[in-house]
Amino acid sequence: VEEKKIYQEVPGGRNKFHSAILTTFSFDFHHFEYQVLKTLKNKWVINVGVLADSDMLDKTLGTTSQGLRQLTQSYSVDGVKSKGAFHPKINFFIGDNELLMVLGSGNITTGGNGKNHEVFTGFYADSKESAFLPLLIETWRYLQDSARELEGYSKSRIFNIIPRNCSLLGNVNVKPHSYNRVDANTEIALLYNQSNSLFKQIISLIPAKTISLITIVCPYYDEDGQFLLQLLKEFPNTLLEVYIPNNFGLPPVNMESNSRVTFLSWENTDRASAKIKGAENFDRKLHCKIFNFKSTEFEYCVIGSPNATVAAFGTPSKAGVNEEFAAIYKSKKLDFLSNLEISGSKQRIDVSSYTRNTSNAAVSDERKRIRNLLTILACDLIGLTFKLYLKESLGLEGICLTLKCNLTQVRGM
Amino acid sequence: MYTAQSYKKPFWAENSGFITGRDPLGIQNSSITTYTRLLPGITNLTLRIRYYGLYSWLLSVYSKEANNKSDNIEGHYNYFRRAELIVAFIMRKKFPDELSIIGSDYTDKREGDVEKKGFYDIRQGADKVSNPKEEDVYWDFPSGALGQYYAGSLIALKLISISERFFIIEPEGQKLAEAFESVVPEEQRTKFLKIIKSGVLTLTDIDSLQDFAINQIAIGSPEWNFYKSMLIGIDGPDILDEDGVQTYLRKETIGLYLEYINGGNRKGNDLNFIESQYLLNVSGKFNEASFGWYYYYLNEGFHFALETIFWTLLVQLDGTEQEVEDFIFKMTELVADKSASPFGNSAEQSIAEIINSTEKIDLISSQTELEGLVKSPINSLVAIHHAFQLMILIYKLTQTRQEEIGSFEKRYKVWAQKGRVSENLECYVEQSMELQYKDFVKETIKKILNDHINTAYRKMGNGESNLLKFIIEDSIITHIQTMTPRHTSPRLRTLSNIMSDLSFVHNNSHLTEEGLTLLKTISE
Numbered sequence: 001v002e003e004k005k006i007y008q009e010v011p012g013g014r015n016k017f018h019s020a021i022l023t024t025f026s027f028d029f030h031h032f033e034y035q036v037l038k039t040l041k042n043k044w045v046i047n048v049g050v051l052a053d054s055d056m057l058d059k060t061l062g063t064t065s066q067g068l069r070q071l072t073q074s075y076s077v078d079g080v081k082s083k084g085a086f087h088p089k090i091n092f093f094i095g096d097n098e099l100l101m102v103l104g105s106g107n108i109t110t111g112g113n114g115k116n117h118e119v120f121t122g123f124y125a126d127s128k129e130s131a132f133l134p135l136l137i138e139t140w141r142y143l144q145d146s147a148r149e150l151e152g153y154s155k156s157r158i159f160n161i162i163p164r165n166c167s168l169l170g171n172v173n174v175k176p177h178s179y180n181r182v183d184a185n186t187e188i189a190l191l192y193n194q195s196n197s198l199f200k201q202i203i204s205l206i207p208a209k210t211i212s213l214i215t216i217v218c219p220y221y222d223e224d225g226q227f228l229l230q231l232l233k234e235f236p237n238t239l240l241e242v243y244i245p246n247n248f249g250l251p252p253v254n255m256e257s258n259s260r261v262t263f264l265s266w267e268n269t270d271r272a273s274a275k276i277k278g279a280e281n282f283d284r285k286l287h288c289k290i291f292n293f294k295s296t297e298f299e300y301c302v303i304g305s306p307n308a309t310v311a312a313f314g315t316p317s318k319a320g321v322n323e324e325f326a327a328i329y330k331s332k333k334l335d336f337l338s339n340l341e342i343s344g345s346k347q348r349i350d351v352s353s354y355t356r357n358t359s360n361a362a363v364s365d366e367r368k369r370i371r372n373l374l375t376i377l378a379c380d381l382i383g384l385t386f387k388l389y390l391k392e393s394l395g396l397e398g399i400c401l402t403l404k405c406n407l408t409q410v411r412g413m
Numbered sequence: 414m415y416t417a418q419s420y421k422k423p424f425w426a427e428n429s430g431f432i433t434g435r436d437p438l439g440i441q442n443s444s445i446t447t448y449t450r451l452l453p454g455i456t457n458l459t460l461r462i463r464y465y466g467l468y469s470w471l472l473s474v475y476s477k478e479a480n481n482k483s484d485n486i487e488g489h490y491n492y493f494r495r496a497e498l499i500v501a502f503i504m505r506k507k508f509p510d511e512l513s514i515i516g517s518d519y520t521d522k523r524e525g526d527v528e529k530k531g532f533y534d535i536r537q538g539a540d541k542v543s544n545p546k547e548e549d550v551y552w553d554f555p556s557g558a559l560g561q562y563y564a565g566s567l568i569a570l571k572l573i574s575i576s577e578r579f580f581i582i583e584p585e586g587q588k589l590a591e592a593f594e595s596v597v598p599e600e601q602r603t604k605f606l607k608i609i610k611s612g613v614l615t616l617t618d619i620d621s622l623q624d625f626a627i628n629q630i631a632i633g634s635p636e637w638n639f640y641k642s643m644l645i646g647i648d649g650p651d652i653l654d655e656d657g658v659q660t661y662l663r664k665e666t667i668g669l670y671l672e673y674i675n676g677g678n679r680k681g682n683d684l685n686f687i688e689s690q691y692l693l694n695v696s697g698k699f700n701e702a703s704f705g706w707y708y709y710y711l712n713e714g715f716h717f718a719l720e721t722i723f724w725t726l727l728v729q730l731d732g733t734e735q736e737v738e739d740f741i742f743k744m745t746e747l748v749a750d751k752s753a754s755p756f757g758n759s760a761e762q763s764i765a766e767i768i769n770s771t772e773k774i775d776l777i778s779s780q781t782e783l784e785g786l787v788k789s790p791i792n793s794l795v796a797i798h799h800a801f802q803l804m805i806l807i808y809k810l811t812q813t814r815q816e817e818i819g820s821f822e823k824r825y826k827v828w829a830q831k832g833r834v835s836e837n838l839e840c841y842v843e844q845s846m847e848l849q850y851k852d853f854v855k856e857t858i859k860k861i862l863n864d865h866i867n868t869a870y871r872k873m874g875n876g877e878s879n880l881l882k883f884i885i886e887d888s889i890i891t892h893i894q895t896m897t898p899r900h901t902s903p904r905l906r907t908l909s910n911i912m913s914d915l916s917f918v919h920n921n922s923h924l925t926e927e928g929l930t931l932l933k934t935i936s937e
Binding site: 248271282 | 419428864867
């Protein structure tokens with residue numbers, strides 16, 4: 001089965017990629033500096049910006065961000081606020097004449113880069129004729145849209161500096177959420193929140209009545225299975241096979257039983273037996289999100305960040321609260337589930353006997369956003385000038401700004 | 414590499430997994446540097462002093478007989494490998510109870526070979542290059558135990574050097590070679606070298622090679638005198654203090670050790686010796702080396718406290734998944750709980766107040782108690798309280814001696830090592846004086862968690878296998894592996910072996926006549 005080291009596989013060299021914009025829900029500073037950034041630097045990717053969920057970033061700062069060495073000098077991290085979670089996992093690489101996107105389910109953390117079971121895919125364009133260019137341009141516009149509230153250098157990087165240094169990021173006619181043919185048998189479209197929900201985008205991309213089986217491999221679900229019920233409603237001829245991990249995630253424990261739905265044990269799949277070296281007892285978490293729709297002629301497969309929840313996909317009439325990003329394949333030939341070893345003996349489970357791990361609720365779609373009295377949008381240190389961007393003047397008196405030197409190696413501030 | 418075809422197969426993220434490692438907080442180098450300074454020229458793995466003479470002699474002969482440049486490196490290494498294996502068989506047959514003999518596991522398994530073949534096949538058992546199967550040779554490392562263990566010490570003592578991977582004899586090593594040569598009759602030396610070449614060792618050969626035995630150092634012989642002078646001489650030609658002056662810390666340590674044995678301290682374990690040095694310096698510096706061991710004891714004590722806190726965190730984490738912030742909060746609450754606090758303080762009291770009201774209780778008892786507690790995870794919550802107490806106690810006990818400690822670190826170049834006691838006292842205690850106890854506990858826990866993450870990633874270097882003992886993902890902290898606190902090994906076992914090999918100490922319990930004479934010489 002195909003496994004790749006996410007950042008090791010990026011082609012390196014003077015004429016390849018110079019910049020990267022990476023998005024993540026949770027962010028591990030130490031992992032990023034020691035493993036990701038080092039790898040990218042070796043590949044000449046030196047202009048790196050990270051967009052992370054603002055609440056998750058706030059939690060990390062001050063708790064597990066001590067002793068950093070590279071921050072402010074080699075990369076920037078910006079928090080992105082959204083109504084729900086800012087959840088996309090996009091690794092977008094930009095060169096003078098090339099673009100590469102690696103998107104999937106993994107955050108920029110030790111788990112997200114392979115300690116968990118995480119699925120990714122990669123799209124590459126090296127000319128204006130590339131079949132993937134419209135998809136990559138569409139993604140770039142999505143990234144720009146996500147960055148619209150940033151300030152300072154981080155914003156300038158995405159809106160000015162990078163576009164000026166890539167011949168492919170020009171005016172290309174892109175029709176959002178529509179299939180792009182990438183070979184004779186495969187078409188790919190992108191799913192992300194806009195005026196309509198991911199759910200609605202799926203309905204418009206998949207002929208509902210042709211689907212006979214939907215397979216879902218995912219850790220997080222609505223407690224009452226609302227998203228699953230919605231699928232049953234919109235895809236009237238389908239059966240649902242749902243792989244649920246034991247001891248992790250949020251299974252739909254209160255979903256009413258339905259003869260069209262079978263819950264299966266993730267642990268019985270072939271893939272689940274892929275262990276981590278050196279820690280036999282380590283419970284490798286299922287964190288991927290795979291939604292496979294099977295018809296007699298085509299397979300449609302959604303790979304990316306959304307979990308099987310209404311917060312992620314929304315409903316046909318209402319957008320989800322989360323920011324999510326995924327790709328949907330339409331293929332006559334590709335057998336996604338077999339390729340990913342979602343195979344083996346199917347072991348039925350009684351999902352109502354499973355437990356919703358409440359500690360996961362904090363990071364799932366069910367969490368509540370943190371309300372800040374004051375938001376720092378950006379901090380730039382340019383030469384000897386320190387520039388701070390606040391969201392707005394709140395008229396709060398007695399606010400004192402303290403700059404901690406020991407957070408990073410930055411001194412004399 | 415990703416290509417335009419990568420889309421065809423969505424893939425799983427690959428990861429290199431976990432590896433185990435010591436020193437999870439990256440603090441032990443300060444202790445290692447300290448004992449390296451106190452006992453230079455020996456290591457925890459150079460357990461028998463006669464190998465120093467054997468290697469010097471072998472290298473001296475090699476340099477005379479072979480043109481190093483024309484020989485290949487494999488031949489050079491195999492020369493020493495064969496010699497090590499021959500000595501191993503001699504020891505197996507003649508002195509089977511002797512310990513720390515290179516290749517003894519192999520000779521144990523192959524002892525019966527001589528009955529089948531009529532000889533021991535040294536070539537087969539030693540030649541690394543011509544033998545692809547690792548388990549079939551006595552030693553895995555290409556240059557044998559010389560390259561893996563002993564060369565570092567021989568180089569530090571300027572007995573040998575290395576040039577383009579070849580070992581080279583130095584003038585001082587030549588002197589030792591001659592001393593060794595003088596105690597082994599010529600016919601034995603000739604035979605030994607012949608067997609290295611032929612690779613065939615018979616029982617008759619072994620009977621006639623007894624003077625190569627590692628435990629046979631004749632008192633008063635030139636070889637014995639060389640070792641004695643070497644050990645009580647300068648620490649090493651290149652080992653200087655901050656003023657560029659040569660030092661004698663090894664000599665002083667040997668004196669302290671002999672004095673310790675002579676004082677009837679029959680317990681004889683490393684820790685007791687170090688504790689005795691701690692006590693000697695409690696009210697003032699005894700001598701340089703003794704103060705060094707006092708420093709080492711404090712350093713280790715603080716490390717043990719930090720590692721105990723880390724251990725407790727891992728024990729408490731095992732089998733659970735918790736939000737990091739909740740976990741830190743919960744642990745802080747447990748530790749700062751007045752009813753469980755060994756100080757009897759409230760969570761709101763400042764560290765300064767606690768230090769002022771803390772009695773100067775015995776550090777040795779406190780450490781010993783903590784070492785007992787960490788033997789079982791059941792005690793982890795009690796142990797963490799004692800660990801915090803130990804940190805504060807070490808601060809209290811050394812409050813008036815921080816200049817002396819700093820000066821020792823500077824003089825012997827320990828000052829740059831992470832985890833040195835002065836740095837720990839400052840960043841954990843001194844800087845927390847105004848903090849309430851609960852905040853001190855919280856910040857300490859956070860720092861330890863971060864130190865571990867940093868250390869684990871730093872040690873990964875360019876590799877990808879992970880040393881982390883926990884993972885933080887989506888703000889959830891998950892247990893990987895628990896690590897029990899441990900002390901470093903400060904070369905005292907090697908010192909004890911050497912003192913026995915040279916007949917200064919008998920039975921690890923009392924000084925011989927030669928030992929008493931040596932002690933007198935050192936004390937003068």
